[in-house]
Amino acid sequence: MTIGEVVGTVVSTHKDEKLIGAKLLMVQPLTLDRKPKGEPLMAIDMLDAGAGDRVLLVHEGRAAQLLLGKDLSPVDCAVVGIIDHVDLHEGC
Amino acid sequence: MTIGEVVGTVVSTHKDEKLIGAKLLMVQPLTLDRKPKGEPLMAIDMLDAGAGDRVLLVHEGRAAQLLLGKDLSPVDCAVVGIIDHVDLHEGC
Amino acid sequence: MTIGEVVGTVVSTHKDEKLIGAKLLMVQPLTLDRKPKGEPLMAIDMLDAGAGDRVLLVHEGRAAQLLLGKDLSPVDCAVVGIIDHVDLHEGC
């Protein structure tokens, strides 16, 4: 899984019917010291994450499809947790 | 999922028979500020996306195969939505 | 899927038995303007692609295994089409 920050919401009227009703967030991956790194990912969200939240993303088809609760949905990325904090070990 | 812009159409006469009839688009991934980034992806399109459209891509085998509607087709990327706009949260 | 150019053939005598008889090509991924980019991929080929051909690659296990026609073969990349040309849209 990766960590990212919720930076936006994707609006799409014309989409696959299995995506209707799904909330779709734009999430910016973050580095160890919380800097943005790499390109944004679009993820479905069933946990009601909000702007600025740090979230845990799963980036794999079966797992994301499971979360959407619709069999064989065309998704590959999902929010699976909202992060309270990360305890970095000493010396890291 | 990732966001990209439709930049072309791929023409292939000699291909796997399960791809016959499938529309195949060349899509350029985009950054948060809509700049091209990384290499183009080829995606099947069942939503009739057109030149310049910003689209939502799923990049996973099972999901793409599902969209093509043919069991076990050899595809791994598909257009799953045409994007109206992205609401970027303030401060992002 | 990605686009690449066939640059070589891989010869392997000692290999998994399910790969015996499979043609294995070395394919160099290409950018939008047909420049080599990134590292070469090895792909099975059932379409008889030749040196210099631009090909469409699927890079996913189930899809590649399907093409090889042997259940649960240890492959993850396959040629699924030989590209005639790409129609780039104006302004792209």
Place this chain on the structure above:
Amino acid sequence: MTIGEVVGTVVSTHKDEKLIGAKLLMVQPLTLDRKPKGEPLMAIDMLDAGAGDRVLLVHEGRAAQLLLGKDLSPVDCAVVGIIDHVDLHEGC
């Protein structure tokens, strides 16, 4: 699989119910000469790895889901071994 060093623990109160009880580590991928490289991965851990341990990560949905022991859990990365050492061959 990849090798990484355990650098932290992820704390998430609000998460998918199938993740409740799962220990979630932040792991920094390492190069051949044990330097950090690339962005951290979040992995479930059933082996009780600790701070500073070098671990073997599997980064694939089915495999990670298997380890968690809950059918179809939304995870894609897991610790599958704690590394004692790597024997580098001469000349490498």
Place this chain on the structure above:
Amino acid sequence: MTIGEVVGTVVSTHKDEKLIGAKLLMVQPLTLDRKPKGEPLMAIDMLDAGAGDRVLLVHEGRAAQLLLGKDLSPVDCAVVGIIDHVDLHEGC
């Protein structure tokens, strides 16, 4: 699939039980002209590859799990062939 050179052996005493007995190699991916590129991958090996061998790697869960011969093992990368040579086409 990708090509790499066997550079080491990974020793792990405390690991998932399904990995017990599996030989685990460290493999350095190679470029077209056989230079090291990118980070090392850990792969199971059932073909008895040795130090310095150039090998063909499959990097996908189902395929690697198949090779290990244990149902649903937590692996995602495996050696599937030892490469004799690559015939590069003229002009490449």
